[in-house]
Amino acid sequence: MKKILKNSFLLALAFVFLLSSCINDLDTLPLNETDATSETAYAEPASYLNGLAYLYGYWALVSQNDMGSSDIAVSDAGQSELTRMYMVLNELSTDSFKIIWGDNYIAPIQYHRWTSADNEAIIAVYTRCMKGITLVNEYLIQTTDEKLNDRGHSSEIATIHQYRAEARFNRALYYYLLLDLFGNPPFALEENIGGELPKQIGRAALYTWLEEELLDLANSADMPAKGDVPYPRATKGSAWAVLARMYLNAEVYTGTAQWQKAKEAAATVIGMGYSLHPDYQELFMQDNTTNGANREFIVAVVYDKDNTQSWGGTTHLVSATLSSDANKAIAQNLGLSGLLNPETWNGYHVADDYVQRFELEGVQWGASSGFGYDREKSDKRAFFYNIGSSKDFDNTTTDTGWRCWKFSGLYSDGHTVSDAESNYKFSSIDFPLFRLAEMYLIYAEADARLNGGVVTDPLAKGYINQLRERAGVATKTPETIDLDWLLDERARELMWEGHRRTDLIRYGYFTSMQYPWTLKGGVMNGKVSLPEHRKVYPIILSDLNANPNLVQNTGY
16 A cells, blocks of 8 residues: 555656745746646546645655755755654654754754744744645645536546545644644635735634534545545544644643543544554554554654655654664664664764653663663663763763664564665654554543543543553553653653653643753753743744734744
């Protein structure tokens, strides 16, 4: 199925919908005379599926035809990719993730000093989301019943209604990211293509629109049910999963909590037949599309080293985490020949205060072999290594804190990526944006929120126990599961999957002095409070200058 979908992506690249900016050029005139226009792009009925495939593919692509060249105003192509910078904005701004490189976006995000002017992580996520929305809007314009009839494609109407529902889901997901990260982005629909510049409608109104849009999709006959379309295309389960996360954070977005709705939406997804993969590590292996792991995935961004190459995606999560020595040593510790990962960029680290949430057994600093803890007796979701590193984090050296190899060059059969393979430096690990484990955690947290901060529902306790059994730590689960314990469990289960910032904001900890972490606010011990406006990122300056309808978020 992955190969079929990837081939569709490649065909779709012939249809150029990309724009030169996310706000100004809301029509889709071709960039050069060889590009397709709507008159030629949809000449054949098969073109509609190719166009839909391109909408899915845009989550993973950085340009029309060159993975080394960005099509947006970000200088490094790999750092212009949406999933990479989405992960950076949601993890680097918290306790889960540290980068020691000097790229201009890193220190402002890591130390909470970003502005609206030139941070390329903020620019990348904002611009990719707005361009993705514009691509969907154009697709919806080109796939109306009237257009299909005019082209003589009336027999395709029922099929294309489904494609339109999937396209609308992609637009809703982009808007959810913007709602969470930017609060009050421009709101553009089909009528803004070639029309008026979009306006803002406010965070609460955007939440309401999103809820209505997702509920409409979740209950629409046009939206495919789980199993009706191949992975990773969107289904009714995808819509309910986004709703579950939205409802969990509704109090942040609107001022009104929706715990019961969160619990019910999560229960709806859980009842649709997704299944926990028995081996946690295989969720993040190179063959997670074919090893059964994707039965746990509800929404995922698909990567393939041969067809969707990028220095972003999951490639950076594999290649940026280890030194050469660590790469060799971990492979040897695992009984592998060769190296664990294809490259060693040696920039990503984890401070000890976050790793302590995993309750590792036998932690040792200063050892010359092993992992720095007893892996066999520890949480199976822990993929850490501290040999040769100092416990006290130092962001000026590469030998500091823990290294994390959750995403690696491993395949399920035990071999690792090697230079004998084509395009071996790129990762084929699909990145899960939503998976069943998160629905279990949403269900449990919503239950606790409804019951004085403690999980009482036997189903919720059972879901948590399933996660803990898979991790090999069920015997360590406390009898009373409270909200703070659930936050730590989310840190263990969902590490580096783009959740941490949203979680800390929901708990009231992101800006609080009472929840310190290493380098919070640029202070080593993190015992500082952050300004409240840091809970959202700014609207990028280039859009404010280009669109007089927009106002900046408070504090910027």
